[in-house]
Amino acid sequence: MKRLLGVALGILTAIGGFVDIGDLVTNAVVGSRFGLSLAWVVVIGVLGICLFANMSGRVAAVSGRATFEVIRERMGPRAGLANLGASFLINLMTVTAEIGGIALALQLASGVSYMLWVPFALLAVWLVIWRVKFSIMENVTGLVGLSLVVFAVALFLLKPDWGALAGQAFTPSVSGEESVGAYWYYAIALFGAAMTPYEVFFFSSGAVEEGWKVKDLVQSRINVLMGFPLGGFLSIAIAACAAVVLLPAGISVTTLSEVVLPVAQAGGQLALAVLILGIVAATFGAALETTLSSGYTLAQFFGWPWGKFRRPAAASRFHVAMMVVLLAGVAVLATGVDPILVTEYSVVFSAIALPLTYLPILIVANDPQYMGKHVNGRAVNVAGLVYLVIILVASLAAIPLMIATGAGA
Amino acid sequence: MILTDVLGSDVVDNSGQRLGEVSDVRFAVDASPGQLLSKARMVGIVVSPRTASSFLGYERRGITQPWPVAQLLRWRHRGSFLVLWEDIAVIGPREVVLRPGFTAYESTLAF
Amino acid sequence: MSKAKRIHPLKIRPAPRPAGLVLDAQLHLLDRQMLDVDGVPVSTVDDVELSGPEPDERIPEGAEAPVISALLTGPVLGTRIFGGRPPSSRLIRIPWSVVAGVDTVVKLGVRSDSLDASWVERWLRHHVIPRIPGGRHDPH
Amino acid sequence: MSKSSRSLAVVLALLAVIAGLVSGCSPRPSADTLEGPAKEVSSAVRAASLAVDLRMTDSTTASAASTAADDMLGEVEAATDKIHGFDAPTQEERTLRNDVLASFSAISRALLHARDVLTASSGEPAASSDGQARLATVQAELRTATDQLDSLMTKAGIQ
Structure with missing residues (x-):
């Protein structure tokens, strides 16, 4: 019974933990501009993150080595440092976006400018990182974040023309108003939003934090294989809500206040309140995960003691680094840059940097010195290679498309 | 001497003909036990004709997955060999000179 | 750079197999995590120091093979990435005599606090963390 | 890997050059250059209309x-700033630019009123006839401004 409860909890937190500000914004933007014609990308992204998280979780559980230790060991210090630089920058962008997301959601709830909420969000994130246990932190934000299910409920309440939605999803085409370049640019953005590297750093380091052993692998696999697809389902619901309400009204999403309009229309103030709670929890959880991830990557590259299971005094560099990252993120927000814009760029840069973290994990997952008999099976390797190609193509195409379309404008 | 001084040095035979680059240095831990672990004695150097970046040591181990990454890296390191300490005349950061009549051994590991 | 002369594959002989553990430095040592006797991360192996021979000097026939004298960490990482070489006094050494085992990690047989390699960690622990409330307690 | 970091540097340099070129010569008002800002404003005013509708119910x-x-x-302020930067050497272009700017400022005014009425609507129940009347007024103002922009866009050849 206790075990079953653990599995259920794991799945629920995986759903709540999947959606962050990047998924929220990107899916709503895409839904309001392209309808459901990019839903297939979410499916590909979710399968990819399942594969990637499963592989890095297995490496962490079997060898006890988290992702960035492996990256440095396999790629050497020079390529490893380039990798660290890229990953760290994206983490920083994501931290900034998530803290901005918390503040924007609190503005929706209160009407008080988000800038005034930023210091509050910073303090709350830091306090939790400093003082709260890993498992509590993960479960609480995951469970509360689950209230984003209100998007799916709202979709039903809107009574959409299901046939038309399915038509958009299954026979994708670019509508007359939008350019083909923008379509593919947002395809990459959605892919990057689903396969954010920090999710993998966090997942593999979390496996070490919670002391996973080989016997825990089954549970981790269930969590990932159930939780992430359900999270992907939520993503599609976000896009569908925007496609049903905003697309026909000629509204293309640029702010969080537009993202919530369809849910308010469908479910009124109650649904809106639940949604804002869900957004705060999801972005708060993601802010914790990205802040921890930036600490993880630095500590693992340089071989410092790390982990929330250690007292701050026993992992001093790790904890100090995280404080610096949080302050840097808030400093970026203080310049007045639009957090939504930061979010939109962060998901695309995630896609660009993805091969750097994916390839070393794919290689080590095949290395018997680390993995013993738990090396990748044939089927996983075939899927792994297919995704290697997809990830490489997305990464290489991203910058030319960004230039050609003016970042999807 | 520091290890990374040697890694990447050119390897030449006694007539000055270039044979490749030092891609790794092999040690054996097999002498009488010290305090915790025995001394690590240098066995020799691994010479790669093309590139010093060992990356993953695919050429020295029987790993063939993930295809084709493994195959590609193996191919980059084809023809690499091991030269024992006894056959090394000079070690320096620019150049490693081998003794006349050195023997090239397979660089594979016993994994 | 002149093209390397190929050694004919047939001339490459099977290698003698030493009895004990065989370590290829780049493959098994460099960039590996070092853990202390309690499993606490100490640092990474940024470089390896050997006893002899003097660089660019002729090695006499029958000379004793060099051994690993210490694992190096600290500023040497910067010079490995960007080139150059730190002065010998700035190298942080972890003598080979305290190494207890080499696996996917390098295990040391002593406590992290006894090593120079963790001085930054200790400095922050004593000068920064205590100024912030709650830093010395376990998280709830 | 050092090779790829070099090519990254090349890409970034190219990006900088392109950015320099784009910002160096300011565009002139035309159906093409006005399309982006006009669509942003049209989307913004419709979103505000929807918000007022939702508040009324x-x-x-x-x-x-x-x-x-x-x-x-x-959003409207950002779009207005963009168009302020346009060069308009001919009389025809100047008229077009000024028409668009006038339409944007009408929308700005309507949005400002809408915001104030919405902010003030927090104390009272939205169903109160007073509140409803005020909301209906700003909604009408938003609609008029939207229609103006739409007809201007059609006239200028922006779909």
Whole structure:
């Protein structure tokens, strides 16, 4: 019974933990501009993150080595440092976006400018990182974040023309108003939003934090294989809500206040309140995960003691680094840059940097010195290679498309 | 001497003909036990004709997955060999000179 | 750079197999995590120091093979990435005599606090963390 | 890997050059260059209309609706700034630019009123006839401004 409860909890937190500000914004933007014609990308992204998280979780559980230790060991210090630089920058962008997301959601709830909420969000994130246990932190934000299910409920309440939605999803085409370049640019953005590297750093380091052993692998696999697809389902619901309400009204999403309009229309103030709670929890959880991830990557590259299971005094560099990252993120927000814009760029840069973290994990997952008999099976390797190609193509195409379309404008 | 001084040095035979680059240095831990672990004695150097970046040591181990990454890296390191300490005349950061009549051994590991 | 002369594959002989553990430095040592006797991360192996021979000097026939004298960490990482070489006094050494085992990690047989390699960690622990409330307690 | 970091540097340098070129010569008003800002404003004013609608049926809170109106005001300001930077050497181009700017400022005004009414609507129940009347007024103003922009866009050849 206790075990079953653990599995259920794991799945629920995986759903709540999947959606962050990047998924929220990107899916709503895409839904309001392209309808459901990019839903297939979410499916590909979710399968990819399942594969990637499963592989890095297995490496962490079997060898006890988290992702960035492996990256440095396999790629050497020079390529490893380039990798660290890229990953760290994206983490920083994501931290900034998530803290901005918390503040924007609190503005929706209160009407008080988000800038005034930023210091509050910073303090709350830091306090939790400093003082709260890993498992509590993960479960609480995951469970509360689950209230984003209100998007799916709202979709039903809107009574959409299901046939038309399915038509958009299954026979994708670019509508007359939008350019083909923008379509593919947002395809990459959605892919990057689903396969954010920090999710993998966090997942593999979390496996070490919670002391996973080989016997825990089954549970981790269930969590990932159930939780992430359900999270992907939520993503599609976000896009569908925007496609049903905003697309026909000629509204293309640029702010969080537009993202919530369809849910308010469908479910009124109650649904809106639940949604804002869900957004705060999801972005708060993601802010914790990205802040921890930036600490993880630095500590693992340089071989410092790390982990929330250690007292701050026993992992001093790790904890100090995280404080610096949080302050840097808030400093970026203080310049007045639009957090939504930061979010939109962060998901695309995630896609660009993805091969750097994916390839070393794919290689080590095949290395018997680390993995013993738990090396990748044939089927996983075939899927792994297919995704290697997809990830490489997305990464290489991203910058030319960004230039050609003016970042999807 | 520091290890990374040697890694990447050119390897030449006694007539000055270039044979490749030092891609790794092999040690054996097999002498009488010290305090915790025995001394690590240098066995020799691994010479790669093309590139010093060992990356993953695919050429020295029987790993063939993930295809084709493994195959590609193996191919980059084809023809690499091991030269024992006894056959090394000079070690320096620019150049490693081998003794006349050195023997090239397979660089594979016993994994 | 002149093209390397190929050694004919047939001339490459099977290698003698030493009895004990065989370590290829780049493959098994460099960039590996070092853990202390309690499993606490100490640092990474940024470089390896050997006893002899003097660089660019002729090695006499029958000379004793060099051994690993210490694992190096600290500023040497910067010079490995960007080139150059730190002065010998700035190298942080972890003598080979305290190494207890080499696996996917390098295990040391002593406590992290006894090593120079963790001085930054200790400095922050004593000068920064205590100024912030709650830093010395376990998280709830 | 050092090779790829070098090519990254090349790409970034190219990006910088392109950015320099784009910002160096300011565009002139035409159907093409006005399309982006006009669509942004058209989307913004419709979003604010929707927020007011939702507030009238009590589906959304005063805070969320006024935040939406405020955000949309920011969007219109950004689009206005873009068009202010346009060069308009010919008389025809100047007229077009001024028409667009006039339409944007009408929308800005409407949004400002909407925001104020929405913010004020927090105390009273939205169903009160007073509140409803005020909301209906700003909704009408938003609609008029939207129609103006639409007809201007059709005239200028922006789909």
